[in-house]
Amino acid sequence: MPLFFRILHSSYRRGAHWSQFVRSRVTVAGWMALAMLVLAAVLGGDVGRSRLYQLFALIFALVAVGMLWAWTRRARLAARRMLPRHATVGEECRYTVEVQNDGRFPARAFWLREVPPDPCPELKQFAATPEPGEENRNAFDRLFVYYRWRWLLERNLMFRGGRSTELLDLPAGEAKRVQLTLVPRRRGVIRFDDLRALLPDPFGLFQRCRWVLAPEDSLVVLPKRYRLPPLDLPGASQFQIGGEAVSNTIGLSGEFIGLRDYRPGDAMRHIHWKNWAKTGEPIVKEFEDTYFPRYGLVLDNFVDPGAGDLFEEAVSVAASFAVSIDTKRSLLDLMFVKDKAIVVSAGRGLARAEKMLEMLAAVEAEPVEKLESLARLVRRYHGELSACVCVFAGWSEERAEFIRNLARGGMELTALIVCRTADEAQRLLAEFPVPCRVILLEHGRVQEGLMTL
Known part of the structure; x- marks a missing residue:
């Protein structure tokens, strides 16, 4: 790793941690008071001509008392979270925290706040992940890549919110249940290991952050899902090994x-x-023996540099299909490649679609393209699949060849391509055409594109 990137990463990381430390202890009113203090000091320097020194003295007294008061506040609290099983990206998640005052004195006028995991990127991610549109910035910005750092901070932030809505009072030795609300911003697993009590001063300028003793918890965040129209996928029902014996739901009974x-x-x-x-x-x-349809849901998780946002949309599209296909009357196989070929099946006596969503919540983008391995995986199930839906994050000659190889085997295919712009995708499709139905899903307008299915 270049020494310059190491220096930048270390500097930006220290700056982000210091900024977070200060912002969590100085309120908006506190920043306004500090700004007025500086302004009064600058404009009221001549005490013979201006009375602003009186305003400076008043604000200085408020700031000094507020800082001292906040610094002396104490609270000894313990808590236990009661989390739901899942949350969903972009949707409010409410959960309950039971907080207990283990101290000898009452804890008055405080908030509870869940601190997100550190969003600072690792050195490898910082060096290898360019900001979308970074090539259009000026030479200075491209050299110091500060905007890339800010973009990665925003991208890595797991959730927003997580703060109680009202001030709490808790007598010594007593417990109380408090509801917190957060909005997940990324799929995956949120680790909860930093619950804080915010203890403000009487003026609301500063607050002390006291760590609350609570066991570590985790919450699985499922991908965002889109609304789909009634699906009429091509392909006929196929004989499935096991027939009625493997089915524990309603459907086509033998x-x-x-x-x-x-x-x-x-x-x-x-x-x-x-x-x-x-x-x-x-x-x-x-x-x-019974016959019922079995569909393949193929996710292209081989992502080009700078296409991470397209991959996240592709995962959301795959999740939308996972919950929309009727797995009570069919089987659905999610297929992708990580270190090895992975197949997750749902429906008719197998796992529920919820298991598939959990797998999609954890799937990661792969920088090395292994489309041939993915093609071998799909061909292995060729005789059992009625149809196959393939979700791509972008388009290329290799992806077109992947579709053509599957189509030559007589498989019913539908290709969904998440793209930056429809014009660019249409140009690539004209250059690398495929013999199947193609739906273009433009970034930022995915819902509109899915409604054309």
């Missing part, structure tokens, strides 16, 4: 064809209890 001896793995609900009682041996009802 007809009853007779009785047979019990085999390990048979469902308890198929046992014929009367015949078991007569023969003394377990007997089960046998059904004919």
Whole structure:
């Protein structure tokens, strides 16, 4: 790593931590008071001609008393979070915190605040992830990449909010339940390990941040989902191994064809209890094989530099399909490649779509393209799939060849391409065409594009 980037990263990181330290202890009113103090000091220097020195003395007294008061405040608190199982990007998440005063004195007029995990990027991310449009900045900004640092800080911030809405009073030895609200900004897992009590001074200028003793918690944040129109995917129902025996939901039920001896793995609900009682041996009802559709949901997680925002939209599109396809009457296989090929199936006796959303919450972008590995994975399930929906973060010749290889095998395909601009994507599609239906999803207008399905 170049020494210059190491110096920049270290400087920006220290500056961000110092800024966070100050901003968490000085309120908006405090900043206004400090600004007025400086202004009064500059304009009221000549005490013979101006009376502003009196205003300076008053503000100075307020600031000094406020700082001293906030610094002397104490609170010894413990808390326990009661979190929901999941949250969703961009949607309010409410949860309850039970806070207890373990000190000998009452804790009066304080707020609770959940501090997000440190959003400062690691050195490798800072050096390797350019800001979108960075090439259009001037030479000075491209050299010191401060705007890249600010963009990464904003991008890495896990949530906003997380502060109680009203001042709390808690007598010694007592406990109280408080509701906090936050809005997740990124999918993944939020680690909660920094709950603070904000203890303000009487003037509301400064506040002390006291750490609250609370066990570490985590919350899974699911990807943002879009609304989809009623889906009519191509392809016919296929025979699925296991038939009715693997299904524990409603759907296309096989007809009853007779009785047979019990085999390990048979469902308890198929046992014929009367015949078991007569023969003394377990007997089960046998059904004919069933046919139902099985769809593939292929996620392209091989991301070009600077296309991280397109990948996040692609994950949201995949999540939208995961919750919109009726898995009570079909099977859905999510496929992508990380260190190895990964397939997550949902529907008809298998995992619920919720499991698929949890997997999408954790999927990461891969810098090295492995489309051939992804193609082999999809071809492995070719005989079982009725149709396949492929979600791409951008378009290229390699992605077009991926689609053509699958289409040559006779697979029903629909390609969804998340792009920066529709004009650029159409130009690339004209250069690298594919023999299947293509839907362009322009960044910032994904919902409109999905409604054309």
